[in-house]
């Protein structure tokens with residue numbers, strides 16, 4: 210693995226960002242009842258080295274799991290680093306492998322069921338560890354075979370393959386809890402799943418997470434954040450912002466009602482110029498007495514209760530909504546006074562201010578003097594039966 214700055218790693222589709230055990234514990238404690246008698250599959254996780262594997266192996270009995278399956282991907286830099294001196298792994302150095310566990314006991318008689326027992330199991334029961342025929346790609350026939358057997362998939366999948374990863378989970382109708390970037394909400398493949406209540410936000414939403422990576426962390430502010438979280442940036446820890454857990458399993462917070470206390474008025478809630486809805490800049494400002502469509506920041510999903518609100522569309526591209534007008538010859542006015550083509554305004558929600566915006570990017574067109582494009586807005590409506 211070539212050494213590179215980790216932000217460059219994200220740009221270059223390098224996917225080695227390992228989740229900390231504490232982050233996994235913090236989220237999964239809310240899902241305990243879902244795991245009883247279930248087969249869990251971690252399909253982007255170096256068995257033994259991954260904290261997802263460790264979490265489920267250590268909590269196997271506590272959660273009442275039926276089976277845990279974990280597979281890794283060829284070429285992963287951390288595979289084979291923790292499970293030392295296992296003859297099968299020595300003979301198949303760097304080969305991807307699979308661990309399958311159906312029982313965890315106090316095999317080593319030390320009074321606790323822990324990772325030492327898992328290691329004992331792997332050393333003494335040759336059925337638990339298998340070298341894969343293929344490369345461990347989650348899309349491979351072999352991996353899909355395990356997916357079909359599984360009830361629930363839990364992992365942090367490769368960022369660069371998030372769309373494909375989710376599409377596969379949906380195709381095979383699996384329950385899941387996975388990590389992803391908040392921006393995924395705006396993907397044309399992912400947003401419809403959110404809109405149709407097939408996927409929703411978990412507990413951890415828009416979090417700055419500290420991951421371990423093989424890439425050096427050279428950014429001062431990032432290093433400071435990592436240190437503030439008790440980790441050493443020189444040991445490969447980095448902050449990655451805007452991370453969310455996504456799931457399709459029912460969780461309590463999805464039923465919490467958002468308390469609305471503001472009243473609608475035309476001044477504070479301007480209507481869009483190209484869509485029949487009002488603009489709201491802060492989720493807490495959603496008025497309690499407005500019955501029509503409202504555009505809210507995507508962080509709304511952190512408060513979304515499908516019994517209280519309906520998601521209509523996403524005002525960030527024509528893939529996700531249809532504006533009701535086209536501006537003629539639109540221009541974009543940059544802060545330094547220069548102008549460029551402003552065609553983008555025809556693909557997003559637009560507000561029409563009465564005066565020329567100052568110190569702000571704005572648009573104009575042959576038929577409109579000034580337009581402002583707020584950041585991506587989810588278009589929502591209160592449910593009729595809601596009081």
Ligand SMILES: C[S@@+](CC[C@H](N)C(=O)[O-])C[C@H]1O[C@@H](n2cnc3c(N)ncnc32)[C@H](O)[C@@H]1O
Nearest residue numbers: 224225226227228253282285346347365366367
């Ligand atoms: C974001 S990392 C997360 C690793 C682990 N799930 C965790 O959270 O600690 C994604 C992992 O997926 C692996 N990966 C990349 N492409 C893959 C693929 N096509 N199939 C399976 N795993 C893949 C990478 O090697 C990397 O270890």
